[in-house]
Amino acid sequence: MSAPPIAEPRISGWGRVFGPGREVVSEDIETLTKSATLTRGLARSYGDSSLPHPADGVVASTRLADRILAFDESTGVVKAEAGFSLLQLNRTFWRRNFAGPVAPGTQFITLGGMVSADVHGKDHHATGGFGSHVSEFRMRLADGDIVTASRTENPDLFKATIGGMGLLGHILDVTFTMRKIASPWVAIETERMPDLGAYLAGLSEAAKRFPFTMGWIDTLGASGAIGRGILMRGRWATTEEARPGVPQPLIRPAMPFVLPDFAISRFTVAAFNALYYGVHPSTVRRKIEHPETFFYPLDAIRNWNRLYGSRGFTQYQCVIPEAAGADGVKSFVALLQKTGGSSMLSVIKDCGDEGEGMLSFPMRGTSVALDLPARDGVQSIVDTLNAHLIELGGRVYLAKDRYTRPADYRRMDPRVDAWLTVKKKYDPHGRLRSAQSARLELT
Amino acid sequence: MKVVTLGATRGMGRSLARLMAARGDSIHVLGRNADDLAKCAEDLRARGAKQVSTGLCDLMSTATFAPAMDEADRALGGFDTVVMSAGLFASQEELESDRARAATVLTANFTNTVLFCEEARVRLLARGGGHLAVFSSVAGERGRKPVVLYGSTKAGLSGYLEGLDHRYRAQGLITTTVKPGFVRTSMTQGLKEPPFAGDPDDVAKTVLAAIDRGAPVVYAPSMWALVMMVIRLLPRAVMRKVKF
Secondary structure, eight states: OOOOOOSSOEEOOTTOOOEEOEEEEOSOHHHHTSSOSOEESSOOOSSSTTSOOTTTOEEEEOTTOOOEEEEETTTTEEEEETTOBHHHHHHHHGGGTEEOSSOOSOSOOBHHHHHHTTOOOTTHHHHOOGGGGEEEEEEEOTTSOEEEEESSSSHHHHHHHTTSTTOSOEEEEEEEEOEEOSOSOEEEEEEEESSHHHHHHHHHHHHHHOSEEEEEEOSSOTTSOTTOEEEEEEEEOOTTTSOSSOOOOOOOOBOOSOOOGGGSOHHHHHHHHHHHHHTSOSSOEEEEEOHHHHHOGGGGSBTGGGGGOTTOEEEEEEEEEGGGHHHHHHHHHHHHHHHTOOOSSEEEEEEOSOOSOTTOOOOSEEEEEEEEEOOTTHHHHHHHHHHHHHHHTOEEOTTTOSSOOHHHHHHHOTTHHHHHHHHHHHOTTOOSOOHHHHHTTOO | OEEEEESTTSHHHHHHHHHHHHTTOEEEEEESOHHHHHHHHHHHHHTTOSEEEEEEOOTTOGGGHHHHHHHHHHHHTSOOEEEEOOOOOOOHHHHHHOHHHHHHHHIIIIIIHHHHHHHHHHHHHHTTOEEEEEEOOGGGSSOOGGGHHHHHHHHHHHHHHHHHHHHHGGGTEEEEEEEEOSBOSGGGTTSOOOTTOBOHHHHHHHHHHHHHHTOSEEEESTHHHHHHHHHHHSOHHHHHHOOO
């Protein structure tokens, strides 16, 4: 089928910072991946990890290859094609009292992406990353061969692929175990925290009692209280607590157009944060909540990434190791203020132990995520934050990154060399690559 | 519902079959690739279908239609609904330059689709009626420059389906003509996306609601009903000038 060629096709991740490239799709994932150098799912990674290398220009999308290949009701084990999304998992299995093994912040992600980024969620301190719940996957390697990877079969490939940003091979299908739940509703508590110290203490206290913890903080601290915020904690509701019936999919209005670039400014961000904090009652709020509302607040508006205007935005997400303590987190947030960066949504949560994935992002400590408009100063803000992050012993999340420099990345993640050994074993000619792998010299 | 489908291994037909599965319908999936059918069946089972069976049937081979329908009838213990979403697409440029390809698309989308529907018609009428839902296209509404050949197959198909609905609705055979606008599927990839493009899962919801209420025609996404109303009213002199 030949359509009139569109001049210089451009493509982006969720952050809407565009680069050259286009997407091809097919229901037939084995054919789709035959000549591909990179696959992506629903393109929710923020930066350039799902963008093709400029010389390749094409990325294969698995979003139509989304069949469930097997499901065992007695164990909760599912095998599905790489394009199967968390949205479909929730819609299909919540009503049968199963949930995904981890609780990330959006449900518009696919199994292939969940493995490649080893996604984590509000429950990382309790359940680890997605990779911990995967028993095996089938992959098409750079030479075209299709192999199975698991903890016993090609274990090096298995571990390098979890969190390996799709650079070891094209994931075709994934076998993983869901969590059995008493009901698909969630029992939640939300509480205002006056400052960052209280927030961090609240987070670690909540982690002892709740599988799901997270929260939003105000990084501007217009009131002088750096890092005041709203802490949220939750758990699956018991049968007695559950609301009647199964949660119906929520209606989701779309952001119909791209806002002008000035819409997100220091002023509007401060106003948003003050409002968000201000409307929450000063006492602890408890309720039984719709799972979509609790787990995916940002999914409520489709295309919310259009808020950031035509130039887009980046999310800076890093993990600060436990050893750096609360002071490390505080100094980091203070530094953000000093750089002049204003983040509308700043999410801070706990991370548990490092997983098996050789390049997996989480480590025991505190994860900080900041949304930064992609404006002229964004590279220097990221450089400044990275310099401090390296001192603290932390690292950034590749699924969000667009601006980290290769030398900084090496300094923050010494595991790269071991990963590269495996990469070279399975892809000696460096055929599988992305715009990000080229930028970070992961070849 | 007890549904027979042709075209449910891909695209909008797949999304529709999944919705039917999720509400516990019984589904017999027809298709030409046994491996695809087996995977499709497992997918529908996992999504909640009451019963799933499969059978080989090829839109390009009319001899397969009757036996496939009979097998479906046995597997389902008598079906009450037939959904036909199989079809071929190629650009006007490709169809103009490749006569064999043009013949295949014309045959598949009109002659063979109608013959498949005829097999469904006699069986449904024999049991007092039922639902026949067939995917045509907004491309059949007007003769238009980018879809002269493809559009003509859909125009013919829509004409057949409308006649069928007029002739047999009183006898219980409810025919629904599905007219998708631009939908993001593998069939339309690479085409320039017009406004109001839809996703197959959203289209499927609209279509299933139309089948349930016995609507004779459904546009999906619904906005295309308005778009096509305008296009139907445009004078020929205007249609000759515009590119769409």
